[in-house]
Amino acid sequence: MHQPDHLKTVGLKSTLPRLKVLSLFEASKQRHLSAEEVYKLLLTSGDDVGLATIYRVLTQFEQAGLLMRHHFEGGKSVFELNQGEHHDHIVCMQCGHVEEFYDATIEARQKIAATDRGFTIHDHSLYIYADCNKPKCPNKIQS
Amino acid sequence: MHQPDHLKTVGLKSTLPRLKVLSLFEASKQRHLSAEEVYKLLLTSGDDVGLATIYRVLTQFEQAGLLMRHHFEGGKSVFELNQGEHHDHIVCMQCGHVEEFYDATIEARQKIAATDRGFTIHDHSLYIYADCNKPKCPNKIQS
DNA sequence: TTGCAAATAAGAATGATTATCATTTGTGAC
């Protein structure tokens, strides 16, 4: 996946905290993680990293293009590995399960909506909030 | 627009602070306002309302269906009058100008994306971040 | 090895929002 000195290629010193954070994203079961989750997961595995450092490193990785930041409802940022292809998100309001999707028609219509009004698009965010209806989901709203 | 006792019809006592906040949204030049903006605009017009009350009332109005809450980038909630018709937003990253749009195709494709994956949609948020390119916009990125 | 700029970590500070609680205010009953 990433070379041990991959950090240098993006202009960041290859420090222990940074390597730990990056490895976590590469190994984690969950693709989308908040700063607090990264902090706790590293604590659990004995790889202590200060919370301030987590926040600093996540922001640096975002700026370096290694991670992407999202703002799901709930007031905290979540991050995921940036693997090039843009996608949007469906978030289960019951269990927090996240699924990704890409719809070329939606992307195209967004461009049209913006250019029709004279805007130049920089970015967009589309989140669908839903019930995942999975068997393991503690969905309170059963039909 | 709203009757003087409109608040009662949604189960809220018709108090002075609530009436002032509601009137502000009906009269304001800007359709989308943050709690802080509501607070300062009322201060300016001499209609002092405590900041805690502003936050409380905005949330109550949202729950009553009078206002809609949005989370544009920037970490603060913005509110607008709920006039029934759903729409999405284009936000200028330079001047903060907001324009609203509705695209039936986008709405339909979102439903499909969700149901294809077994989800039941509750809600969604779509924000396009862009440059408005208006003459009055202090747009640093000129071509 | 050494030197040192860059990075880390602990804790203080910040900004938005919510919780507390003593005081004030609608409103329905007389």
Added chain:
DNA sequence: GTCACAAATGATAATCATTCTTATTTGCAA
């Protein structure tokens, strides 16, 4: 109209995510 009282308000403290500060540590190049 006046009362009684639950509900609402507002000043302030608390919370939560995140950023800042600063003394100490560390990666890395000479």
